[in-house]
Amino acid sequence: MSEHLGHDDGVLIVDETGFLKKGIKSAGVQRQYSGTAGRTENCQLGVFLAYASPHARTLIDRELYLPRGWCDDPARRTEAGIAASVGFATKPALGLRMLERAIAAGLPARWVTADEAYGQDSKFRTWLQQQRIGYVLAVPRNQRVPTTAGNSRPDVLAANAPVLAWKRRSCGDGAKGPRLYDWAVASLPGTDDGCGHWLLIRRSITDPKDLAYYLCFGPAGTLDEDLIRVAGTRWAIEECFQTAKTEVGLDHYQVRRYDAWYRHITLVLWAHSYLAVTTAQTKRETRNLIMNSSCPSASARSAVSWHT
Known part of the structure; x- marks a missing residue:
């Protein structure tokens, strides 16, 4: 692999x-x-x-x-x-x-x-942090989440997220096209040098009460779009x-x-x-074949005078 x-x-x-x-x-x-x-x-x-x-x-x-x-x-x-x-x-x-x-x-x-079965396990998250491997792990709505004002719950933080925090993004393509949701990201306090912690929240477009929560860890400066993409990769x-x-x-x-x-x-x-x-491999070979066949040689390009 x-x-x-x-x-x-x-x-x-x-x-x-x-x-x-x-x-x-x-x-x-x-x-x-x-x-x-x-x-x-x-x-x-x-x-x-x-x-x-x-x-x-x-x-x-x-x-x-x-x-x-x-x-x-x-x-x-x-x-x-x-x-x-x-x-x-x-x-x-x-x-x-x-x-x-x-x-x-x-x-x-x-x-x-x-x-959630893995995201709420602190040993699972800690090992990944020690290895400096980024994660986007689903957690239940009552998971204890650290904030600058003390521990809170993801559903409480989501209820108080400002309107401008929500962005409509696709987290990948499904059988019926792009998987569109509304997403919000909040930075969380952390002690890892050069790394960041975030809470990622996914909200259904058709049912705003349908929310999912993710604890995230990764390099400082990680883009929201990267966290959303990894969440969709599951x-x-x-x-x-x-x-x-x-x-x-x-x-x-x-x-x-x-x-x-x-x-x-x-x-x-x-x-x-x-x-x-x-x-x-077949997809790569097909793509290369198409690209090569669509690029005419210099002699073919100069054989006639093209209108430009």
Whole structure:
């Protein structure tokens, strides 16, 4: 991925997806909330890391979430092939594990984005700040946010934002065109030299009561448009889940063991990355072919006298 799609402005995206299952034998399965189904179901949850660059986007890493009930049941662990060294880890901890691997592998990335499950985890944010990696992380409306007047809530700050603070911007293109929202950005106090902290607020154009909040960190002087762009990049992992399930069988498996799940998912990630790379290369070759064919030679240009 670094070689073919790497870009200095790359964005790493953490999110999970559910795998609906019947029975109680599949590693990590239990009744738990699945964003895929939009409700509590009997399922496995996989935490994934995606990479998005100007060239393409694809899934690059994975971890299977094991609930505490599984980790504390030796007989069940043995039957599912879960090694004794595998302990309980929260979803943000699994996300950090994958981020560490991506950074250690030299994958160029300037930003990380994720939903509320990760944004409200202080250890997740602190690690990124220590690595000097920018982030745009969704947080709930009641998240404690530092201000010069003490801690406050994002929804309280949004209610008191001046009219001129709101700007209509697109955070990327969707299936129906640009994703337009009203956005406001507030600077927050911080102690990091050369870096800034911000609260980014997104408001629906059709329903002004529909708001989303993001805690942001990055180089001092980061433009509002950059924060908005990174916030919109989070949709890339949803697109990756969709294409991986329809094109390379991300959720088409019958395995039950822990190690077998990793084998299947790893092969799927390889296939998905291969498709992303070949698609990006084809687009580049097509673009170059069009550009070259549209530039006539000097002899062709001088063969006739053009009206100017």
